[in-house]
Amino acid sequence: GQNIDQPTEMTATEGAIVQINCTYQTSGFNGLFWYQQHAGEAPTFLSYNVLDGLEEKGRFSSFLSRSKGYSYLLLKELQMKDSASYLCAVRGDYKLSFGAGTTVTVRA
Amino acid sequence: DGGITQSPKYLFRKEGQNVTLSCEQNLNHDAMYWYRQDPGQGLRLIYYSQIVNDFQKGDIAEGYSVSREKKESFPLTVTSAQKNPTAFYLCASRHRDLDEKLFFGSGTQLSVL
Numbered sequence: 342g343q344n345i346d347q348p349t350e351m352t353a354t355e356g357a358i359v360q361i362n363c364t365y366q367t368s369g370f371n372g373l374f375w376y377q378q379h380a381g382e383a384p385t386f387l388s389y390n391v392l393d394g395l396e397e398k399g400r401f402s403s404f405l406s407r408s409k410g411y412s413y414l415l416l417k418e419l420q421m422k423d424s425a426s427y428l429c430a431v432r433g434d435y436k437l438s439f440g441a442g443t444t445v446t447v448r449a
Numbered sequence: 450d451g452g453i454t455q456s457p458k459y460l461f462r463k464e465g466q467n468v469t470l471s472c473e474q475n476l477n478h479d480a481m482y483w484y485r486q487d488p489g490q491g492l493r494l495i496y497y498s499q500i501v502n503d504f505q506k507g508d509i510a511e512g513y514s515v516s517r518e519k520k521e522s523f524p525l526t527v528t529s530a531q532k533n534p535t536a537f538y539l540c541a542s543r544h545r546d547l548d549e550k551l552f553f554g555s556g557t558q559l560s561v562l
Binding site for chain 1: 453484489490491492493494507508537539549550551552553554555556558
């Protein structure tokens with residue numbers, strides 16, 4: 342079966358760094374995605390990792406270790422607008438499975 | 450601008466009623482998907498379609514039906530057989546061969562009266 346785990350909630354201060362971890366056990370592996378979702382809105386694509394290592398895009402970075410079944414999303418220089426839910430999703434052999442999401446609250 | 454449009458934003462269903470959620474995309478994407486989102490749970494796949502006039506059941510298809518008569522449109526009907534329909538419904542699409550990532554619509558919140 343598919344199992345994707347990520348923390349339920351995280352809180353951080355404006356300007357700080359937050360790391361959201363995601364561990365997975367899936368039937369096969371064909372890529373890992375991170376999406377950002379504000380309440381009541383569409384998820385928007387942040388990153389896609391298919392090979393091991395770090396992908397950096399501005400203030401957001403995503404890391405993947407396929408041997409450990411592990412990824413993290415790193416949010417730097419946090420801004421109030423970064424308060425949202427962050428979804429980890431893994432494409433296995435047959436389908437894309439989502440974790441429950443991590444709600445990040447940024448405080449002034 | 451290209452995108453995915455879901456309507457309505459909010460929908461209320463009465464007991465025993467079927468309701469249809471609309472999803473339209475002008476991205477020329479082949480594949481379209483319907484997900485259900487409940488608080489504290491990951492997105493769960495209801496139905497998906499890789500090509501016009503073809504669709505497959507996802508993980509939680511019972512009580513739902515779909516059609517794919519046009520490439521741009523993938524409506525979802527929530528039937529009276531779905532006993533717990535209250536949820537946030539998300540439609541998504543992707544270009545099957547060119548792009549791995551999904552593009553999502555803005556969602557429909559369905560509630561039971």
